[in-house]
Amino acid sequence: MYKEYFKFYKHINSLEQQSNIIDFENEVNTEFMKPKILTSEFFNDDKEILDNLGLKSNISDWKCYDVLNVPGLIFIKNPFTSIGQKYWLKRCIADYTKKPNRLNIDAHRILGDGEDWWTLSNKNEINLKLRNQLRWATLGYHHDWDTKVYSETAKSEFPMDLSKLSKTIIKLLQFPDEFMAEAAIVNFYHPSSTLSGHTDHSEYNLSAPLLSISFGLSAIFLIGGHSLDDKPVAILLRSGDTIIMSKESRLCYHGVPKVLLPKNDQYFNYDNELEEPFKSYMQVTRININVRQVNNV
Ligand SMILES: O=C(O)CCC(=O)C(=O)O
Numbered sequence: 614m615y616k617e618y619f620k621f622y623k624h625i626n627s628l629e630q631q632s633n634i635i636d637f638e639n640e641v642n643t644e645f646m647k648p649k650i651l652t653s654e655f656f657n658d659d660k661e662i663l664d665n666l667g668l669k670s671n672i673s674d675w676k677c678y679d680v681l682n683v684p685g686l687i688f689i690k691n692p693f694t695s696i697g698q699k700y701w702l703k704r705c706i707a708d709y710t711k712k713p714n715r716l717n718i719d720a721h722r723i724l725g726d727g728e729d730w731w732t733l734s735n736k737n738e739i740n741l742k743l744r745n746q747l748r749w750a751t752l753g754y755h756h757d758w759d760t761k762v763y764s765e766t767a768k769s770e771f772p773m774d775l776s777k778l779s780k781t782i783i784k785l786l787q788f789p790d791e792f793m794a795e796a797a798i799v800n801f802y803h804p805s806s807t808l809s810g811h812t813d814h815s816e817y818n819l820s821a822p823l824l825s826i827s828f829g830l831s832a833i834f835l836i837g838g839h840s841l842d843d844k845p846v847a848i849l850l851r852s853g854d855t856i857i858m859s860k861e862s863r864l865c866y867h868g869v870p871k872v873l874l875p876k877n878d879q880y881f882n883y884d885n886e887l888e889e890p891f892k893s894y895m896q897v898t899r900i901n902i903n904v905r906q907v908n909n910v
C-alpha cells in the first residue's frame with residue numbers, strides 16, 4: 614500500500630483536487646487532527662530563550678496538533694520567527710556542511726583540504742553544479758548509511774544551538790524526559806528529489822521522540838504504519854513546519870514523494886528575504902533537519 618501511494622504522490626503536479634492531503638493551513642479537520650493545548654508556564658518564564666532560538670515567544674502563536682491516524686505524531690505549524698528561519702537556514706547551508714560533519718559528497722573527493730562545500734560552490738559558475746550534489750550532512754554521531762550503525766568512533770561534537778532548539782521544543786510539548794540531541798541528518802532536497810519509504814530504527818533508544826524540521830520549498834510527507842501494507846497519510850510540510858515522531862509513530866514507515874515548487878502551492882509561506890547566494894539556493898531547495906537521541910540515559 615505504502616509504495617502505491619508513494620508513486621501516486623510522486624507524480625502529482627499541483628495540490629488542486631488533492632483533498633486527501635492533510636494541509637494544516639486549511640480549517641482544522643477534526644477527523645484527522647486534534648489541537649494540542651500547551652501550558653503557558655514555560656512561555657511566560659522563557660520568552661527570551663524562545664526568542665534567542667528563533668522561535669515565536671507568544672503561546673497564542675503556537676499551533677500544535679496530534680495527528681489522529683498516526684498515534685504519537687505531533688505537527689507544529691511553523692513555530693519559527695522570520696529571523697529564526699533565516700538563522701537556521703544559514704546554519705544548515707554554510708555551517709553544518711563544514712568539517713568535521715560528514716557529507717554525501719565526501720566520497721567523491723571533490724573538496725580539498727581546508728575547502729568547504731558552500732564556499733567552493735559559490736566561487737565560480739562551474740562550481741554551481743556542486744550545489745546540487747549535496748544531499749545530506751550528518752552531525753554528532755554520523756549515521757553510516759551502509760552498515761546502519763552509530764559508532765563511538767564516528768562521532769563529532771553536536772552543535773549547541775541545535776541541541777538547545779531540540780530540547781526546548783520537546784520540553785514545550787511536555788514530554789516527561791529531557792531530550793538528548795545526539796545525531797542529526799540535514800537533508801537537502803531539490804524539486805525532483807524524493808526520499809523513499811523507510812523506518813529510522815538504528816538508534817539504540819527508540820522510545821525517545823524524533824524531531825524533524827523543514828525549511829524552504831514545501832513537500833508532501835507520507836507516513837504509514839509499522840508495515841508497508843498499512844495505508845499511509847499524506848501531510849503537507851511547509852517552511853518552518855516541525856513534526857515530532859514519538860511513541861507508535863516513531864517506527865512508522867515514512868518518506869517524501871514530492872517537493873513542490875512555489876507556483877504549485879498556493880499557501881507557500883517562505884518569505885524569501887534572504888541575501889544572495891542563499892536566496893537563489895533556497896528558491897530550489899528544501900532543507901529538513903532530522904534530530905535523534907541515539908542512546909539510553
Ligand atoms: O525530509 C523529511 O521530511 C524526512 C527525512 C527523513 O525521514 C530522514 O532523514 O530520516
Ligand SMILES: [Fe+2]
Pocket residue numbers: 811812813867
Ligand atoms: Fe526518516
